[in-house]
Amino acid sequence: MSMDIDITLTVNGERVAERVEARKSLVDFVRDDLGLTGSHVGCEHGVCGACTMRVDGVIVRGCLMLAAQCDGSHVETIEGLSDSGEVADLQAAFEQRNALQCGYCTPGMLTAAQELLDQAKAKQSVPSRDEIREHISGNYCRCTGYHAIVDAVESVAKARAGVKS
Amino acid sequence: MKITADSPPVLSVLDRPNSYIGRAVPRPNLQRLTQGRGQYISDVTLPRMAHVAYLRSPHAHARIVSISAEAAKKALGVVAVVTGAELAKVMTPWVGVLTHLKGIKSAPQSPIAVERACWQGEAVCAVVARTRAQAEDACELIDIAYEELPAVTNPETALDASTPVIHASLGDNLCFERKLDVGEVDKAFAGSHAVVEATFVTGRHTGVCTEPRAVVADWNEGEQRMTVYHATQAPHMMQNLFAKHLDLSESQVRVLTKDVGGSFGIKVHTYADEMATVALSKLLKRPVKFVADRIESFVTDIHARDHRIKGKIGVTKDGVITAFEIDDLTGIGPYSVYPRTSGIEANQVVNLTGGPYNCPNYRAQARVVFQNKNVMCQYRAVGHPIAVAVTEGLVELAAAKIGMDPLEIRRRNLFPDDGYPAQTASGLKLEQLSHHEALAHLDTMINYAALRAEQAALRKKGIYRGIGFASFIEVTNPSAAFYGVGGAKITSQDGATVKLDAQGAITIHSGVTEQGQGAEAVLAQCVASSFGVSMERVRVVTGDTDNTPYGGGTWASRAAGIGGEAAWQAGKALRGNVLAVAGAMLQAKPEDLDIRNGIVVDKITGAERLGLDELARVAYFRPDTLPPGFQAELMVTRHYVPRAWPFAFTNGIQASYLEVDTDTGFVKLLRHWCVEDCGTIINPQLVNEQIRGGVVQGIGAALFEQCLYDERGQMLNGNMADYLVPMAVEMPDIDCGHVVSPTADSELGAKGAGEAGTAGAPACIMNAINDALRPLGAQPLTDMPFTPGKILQALGKV
Numbered sequence: 004m005s006m007d008i009d010i011t012l013t014v015n016g017e018r019v020a021e022r023v024e025a026r027k028s029l030v031d032f033v034r035d036d037l038g039l040t041g042s043h044v045g046c047e048h049g050v051c052g053a054c055t056m057r058v059d060g061v062i063v064r065g066c067l068m069l070a071a072q073c074d075g076s077h078v079e080t081i082e083g084l085s086d087s088g089e090v091a092d093l094q095a096a097f098e099q100r101n102a103l104q105c106g107y108c109t110p111g112m113l114t115a116a117q118e119l120l121d122q123a124k125a126k127q128s129v130p131s132r133d134e135i136r137e138h139i140s141g142n143y144c145r146c147t148g149y150h151a152i153v154d155a156v157e158s159v160a161k162a163r164a165g166v167k168s
Numbered sequence: 169m170k171i172t173a174d175s176p177p178v179l180s181v182l183d184r185p186n187s188y189i190g191r192a193v194p195r196p197n198l199q200r201l202t203q204g205r206g207q208y209i210s211d212v213t214l215p216r217m218a219h220v221a222y223l224r225s226p227h228a229h230a231r232i233v234s235i236s237a238e239a240a241k242k243a244l245g246v247v248a249v250v251t252g253a254e255l256a257k258v259m260t261p262w263v264g265v266l267t268h269l270k271g272i273k274s275a276p277q278s279p280i281a282v283e284r285a286c287w288q289g290e291a292v293c294a295v296v297a298r299t300r301a302q303a304e305d306a307c308e309l310i311d312i313a314y315e316e317l318p319a320v321t322n323p324e325t326a327l328d329a330s331t332p333v334i335h336a337s338l339g340d341n342l343c344f345e346r347k348l349d350v351g352e353v354d355k356a357f358a359g360s361h362a363v364v365e366a367t368f369v370t371g372r373h374t375g376v377c378t379e380p381r382a383v384v385a386d387w388n389e390g391e392q393r394m395t396v397y398h399a400t401q402a403p404h405m406m407q408n409l410f411a412k413h414l415d416l417s418e419s420q421v422r423v424l425t426k427d428v429g430g431s432f433g434i435k436v437h438t439y440a441d442e443m444a445t446v447a448l449s450k451l452l453k454r455p456v457k458f459v460a461d462r463i464e465s466f467v468t469d470i471h472a473r474d475h476r477i478k479g480k481i482g483v484t485k486d487g488v489i490t491a492f493e494i495d496d497l498t499g500i501g502p503y504s505v506y507p508r509t510s511g512i513e514a515n516q517v518v519n520l521t522g523g524p525y526n527c528p529n530y531r532a533q534a535r536v537v538f539q540n541k542n543v544m545c546q547y548r549a550v551g552h553p554i555a556v557a558v559t560e561g562l563v564e565l566a567a568a569k570i571g572m573d574p575l576e577i578r579r580r581n582l583f584p585d586d587g588y589p590a591q592t593a594s595g596l597k598l599e600q601l602s603h604h605e606a607l608a609h610l611d612t613m614i615n616y617a618a619l620r621a622e623q624a625a626l627r628k629k630g631i632y633r634g635i636g637f638a639s640f641i642e643v644t645n646p647s648a649a650f651y652g653v654g655g656a657k658i659t660s661q662d663g664a665t666v667k668l669d670a671q672g673a674i675t676i677h678s679g680v681t682e683q684g685q686g687a688e689a690v691l692a693q694c695v696a697s698s699f700g701v702s703m704e705r706v707r708v709v710t711g712d713t714d715n716t717p718y719g720g721g722t723w724a725s726r727a728a729g730i731g732g733e734a735a736w737q738a739g740k741a742l743r744g745n746v747l748a749v750a751g752a753m754l755q756a757k758p759e760d761l762d763i764r765n766g767i768v769v770d771k772i773t774g775a776e777r778l779g780l781d782e783l784a785r786v787a788y789f790r791p792d793t794l795p796p797g798f799q800a801e802l803m804v805t806r807h808y809v810p811r812a813w814p815f816a817f818t819n820g821i822q823a824s825y826l827e828v829d830t831d832t833g834f835v836k837l838l839r840h841w842c843v844e845d846c847g848t849i850i851n852p853q854l855v856n857e858q859i860r861g862g863v864v865q866g867i868g869a870a871l872f873e874q875c876l877y878d879e880r881g882q883m884l885n886g887n888m889a890d891y892l893v894p895m896a897v898e899m900p901d902i903d904c905g906h907v908v909s910p911t912a913d914s915e916l917g918a919k920g921a922g923e924a925g926t927a928g929a930p931a932c933i934m935n936a937i938n939d940a941l942r943p944l945g946a947q948p949l950t951d952m953p954f955t956p957g958k959i960l961q962a963l964g965k966v
């Protein structure tokens with residue numbers, strides 16, 4: 004009843020060739036087929052952001068994209084962002100500020116925040132607390148109430164811009 | 169911004185050298201989670217593991233006429249299709265009652281419905297397959313014939329003679345009823361200068377944990393042993409229940425929790441589909457995994473807070489509260505949830521209403537009725553948000569009626585700080601609270617006078633801002649009075665086992681569990697402080713019934729106050745044992761020695777005498793060099809349970825500042841404050857984050873969250889697009905303040921902090937909205953959630 008498709012892609016810098024069901028979502032693919040369980044599944048309908056990852060440099064909802072659509076793409080998950088050191092300062096700020104409790108939203112939250120920080124860097128600006136809140140509003144966190152997350156992202160934005168907090 | 173301690177450390181007698189008590193140290197185990205390398209139950213895979221999907225009743229109430237599964241059984245990857253009747257041979261049903269809730273009744277509930285489905289979403293058939301997708305595909309091939317039965321969906325008429333009875337064996341739809349009449353209520357109302365009545369509605373809502381419920385059950389036929397990887401708050405409770413209903417001994421069941429993606433009371437109950445998954449593993453002799461998807465979470469995760477309360481308050485013209493009266497009606501599901509029951513929430517509403525106030529006259533009635541909707545049970549701050557909404561709503565309405573400032577009326581009625589121990593009209597025993605100090609602290613923190621001035625100035629410009637308050641008390645550190653006395657195998661005590669390893673580092677095993685609140689950090693702080701090592705030398709193990717002391721887990725804000733005390737005591741005891749070894753090695757008196765920063769020192773001079781690594785080396789590998797007859801004991805266990813007080817009540821007050829757009833009905837939250845008193849603060853950062861997260865959960869209930877049902881018992885908004893939860897952009901910054909009144913029941917003096925935020929926030933938001941709209945002559949809003957439509961209605965605009 005289902006169709007299989009061969010895909011070849013790069014995931015966290017590794018070349019991967021797999022046969023996937025056409026209906027399989029990207030997040031199920033990285034979790035179940037590649038064992039990259041840092042990307043989480045919270046709703047499977049594009050609302051919670053727990054599955055946020057990067058495809059060809061842009062953040063996507065891993066539950067709204069099919070693995071088959073990623074043939075030839077570069078996919079980056081939290082494991083890759085961690086190992087490359089790209090978000091090390093953001094992770095450290097989250098840990099210091101207790102900007103995570105259960106941690107289920109955290110990989111998606113970090114990935115979304117990193118996008119904002121990249122945009123801010125390109126504009127050579129520091130996002131306001133309201134802008135931070137706006138940007139992470141596609142990522143649901145039930146535990147923290149968001150305040151600590153905003154603090155952590157704000158501190159990194161300032162540090163990266165060389166602004167004293 | 170403040171990246172480290174956002175509150176100054178609180179010093180106390182617990183401040184040993186190198187003490188971590190009162191310090192905002194980061195949690196030791198976070199990198200795993202920030203790197204996406206945690207292990208949630210949804211991540212667990214085992215060899216030969218199969219996946220189960222449940223076919224769920226589309227009807228709120230229906231007889232299951234037939235189940236045709238031939239095609240499904242032959243489908244690709246399918247291992248088994250199992251009905252309720254088949255599973256009943258493996259697992260016994262349960263009844264959710266407690267003996268201390270007099271008269272509570274419920275009907276036997278099965279892991280999978282047998283003959284009859286009683287709510288939309290109840291599992292009626294299980295399909296086990298090699299993948300979840302294959303299991304779901306096969307579900308599509310199953311044909312179930314239903315005969316729809318009338319659904320009971322209106323609590324107001326649930327007890328009418330003309331309403332069908334859901335469980336004929338029970339005689340009626342009443343699950344539980346409680347009445348209380350203390351003091352002279354009628355006389356007090358008659359002697360009041362003003363009496364205010366209002367009907368409050370708290371919307372049925374649910375936890376929406378980011379990680380849905382998940383369980384992997386692994387029955388090993390060779391070992392005759394069940395291992396359950398379970399996202400639960402209470403592993404030992406679940407061990408007992410799995411064993412009991414599979415007819416096994418508890419030693420045949422091991423429950424492991426690992427990381428849990430949020431729980432908030434959602435993951436502390438018996439869920440039929442989780443019980444079924446465990447039974448399926450036993451039946452099929454292989455690991456079976458179940459992870460609820462979001463849609464099934466909405467119709468099966470417990471709901472909570474579906475209450476309608478008629479409330480009444482009397483006051484004198486001087487603002488003295490003369491009496492409270494409430495009539496609470498709550499519609500639960502078709503079953504009282506096992507084992508904590510669905511009666512506790514209403515019971516708590518009766519216990520807690522009027523709780524902060526020194527008012528001897530109180531009458532209450534609460535009725536809990538069965539409904540053909542998803543089950544209701546305890547969710548973060550059980551009953552508190554409802555009781556606080558009624559109490560604080562009435563207090564502010566009364567203040568408005570007699571023209572008194574809302575903080576002033578509280579000052580005149582809150583239990584005096586020097587009047588403890590005290591007892592509420594409902595009989596709650598209060599050890600030591602600090603309502604007045606908390607209120608004074610809040611008054612300063614929000615700069616109340618200036619805020620009122622700003623509000624008045626903006627009103628002239630047509631901008632309507634409101635300031636609302638909510639005083640509250642919170643139940644924490646429960647003793648056996650909560651569940652144990654009612655016959656449930658839910659332990660209130662907890663234990664900690666601490667051991668010195670062969671390199672002189674510490675491992676602690678604790679019966680409480682980590683749900684993200686920071687329990688493991690608190691345990692590490694306690695044991696590091698009382699033993700005398702740096703936190704880096706402490707490893708914490710929780711969530712494994714094979715390897716931790718018997719304990720209650722995490723609920724009712726007990727992990728820090730109870731689990732922390734056990735850890736503190738265990739660390740102290742191990743220090744004594746280690747110093748005995750050091751004394752023997754150094755030919756010194758143990759009482760002249762101490763352990764500081766991982767080194768045995770001279771207690772008076774602080775001079776370093778012996779490293780723990782060397783001590784451990786000798787004790788483990790060269791015990792022959794120790795004096796004859798001396799035995800080193802380098803692993804100790806201590807347990808703790810509150811005995812002097814049934815509960816360690818905490819208190820606090822919240823304030824909300826918000827703006828209502830009177831054209832659209834939208835509410836913009838500008839700022840939120842909470843001052844609370846959880847006794848000794850072990851980690852101010854963790855306390856504050858519990859408060860903040862809790863406040864936002866309460867705000868969700870006040871403004872957005874509601875499980876909407878139609879009259880046929882169909883949930884109308886069971887997905888995350890239609891059921892609204894708070895997102896970052898709508899939430900305000902939240903400031904926290906503290907007063908510290910330690911409990912004398914433990915050496916640590918810590919009470920719980922996990923639920924205070926959720927307890928007070930909805931009332932606070934309600935009062936702020938009504939404060940904003942009062943000059944416009946709007947009807948007071950008391951029906952949560954306060955959607956733009958309801959606000960416009962109150963303003964008479966729609």
Ligand code: FES
Pocket residue numbers: 043044045046047048049050051052053054055064065066067
């Ligand atoms: S799982 Fe993808 S947005 Fe929720």
Ligand code: FES
Pocket residue numbers: 102103104105106107108109143144145146147378429430684
């Ligand atoms: S930390 Fe638990 S959902 Fe965000």
